Amino acid sequence: MHPGDVAPHGSAPAADVPGHLLTSGTWADVYALDDERVLRRYREGRDASPEVELLRHVRAHDFPAPDVLDAHGSDIVMNRLHGPTLLQALGAAEITLADAAQVLADLHHLLHDVPAPEGWGSATARDWPALAGGPVVVHLDLHPGNVVLTEHGPTLVDWANARAGHAELDVAVTALLVAEVAVDAGGDYSQAARALLAAFLHASQVSPRAAIDDAAGLRSVTPGLLAGERELVPRGAALVRSLLDLTGS
Ligand SMILES: Nc1ncnc2c1ncn2[C@@H]1O[C@H](COP(=O)(O)OP(=O)(O)OP(=O)(O)O)[C@@H](O)[C@H]1O
Ligand SMILES: [Mg+2]
Structure with a gap:
């Protein structure tokens, strides 16, 4: 079991390996915390807060994007989407x-x-x-x-x-x-x-x-x-x- 699997909702993810690595993109790694949540983490420590603000804004307008559940520094915890790209x-x-x-x-x-x-x-x-x-x-x-x-x-x-x-x-x-x-x-x-x-x-x-x-x-x-x-x-x-x-x- 990964540390992220037992983290209660809304809590900060563990600092080491937070869960199963889903994909590693150009700038960020995306980990599955559990069936409902992923963690997107910038590898270079970039501040994710501007994009968190925009994500929350477009969700408030019902645009289809992930819900932000928690965010700290370069980490965003979002609801996990299921399906192919x-x-x-x-x-x-x-x-x-x-x-x-x-x-x-x-x-x-x-x-x-x-x-x-x-x-x-x-x-x-x-x-x-x-x-x-x-x-x-x-x-x-x-x-x-x-x-x-x-x-x-x-x-x-x-x-x-x-x-x-x-x-x-x-x-x-x-x-x-x-x-x-x-x-x-x-x-x-x-x-x-x-x-x-x-x-x-x-x-x-x-x-x-x-x-x-x-x-x-x-x-x-x-x-x-x-x-x-x-x-x-x-x-x-x-x-x-x-x-x-x-x-x-
Ligand atoms: N909320 C989510 N739920 C499930 N999968 C996700 C979610 N967010 C991202 N992913 C998966 O992770 C992949 C990479 O995410 P994202 O594009 O945000 O990272 P990136 O580092 O910018 O990647 P890239 O450089 O490849 O564009 C997405 O293509 C998608 O398959
Ligand atoms: Mg991408």
């Missing part, structure tokens, strides 16, 4: 590309109905220009690996990049993330990603055109991106533009 469901052909594109477009549409929290809507001096605040909550990492298909519907995780912003930028970042996979010619999923991108642009209620340059600027300064991955950014942006030109949107 949208990426896993696509890989297993459990969902069509068109349905997956609709899931992404619907999550954007729902999220951009949530107003920015008080005090988050305006620019700060150190903000990247593309991130100079905005009227709604944006996630800025809304891709199939961050959507869990639960019995209650698609639920969005990984709120590390979320902030106040403009819907077009959020849609442009998703389009670009998918496009980068599409232009990676040797990649296993490049053909599927191109079809997913076309379907997503068709399903999206907001045209990302005005924000493609800003999205590319953001992506190219993403920490941890390898040189080869960085080269995909301008090519991905060009693909998004050409698909938008084809549809006249």
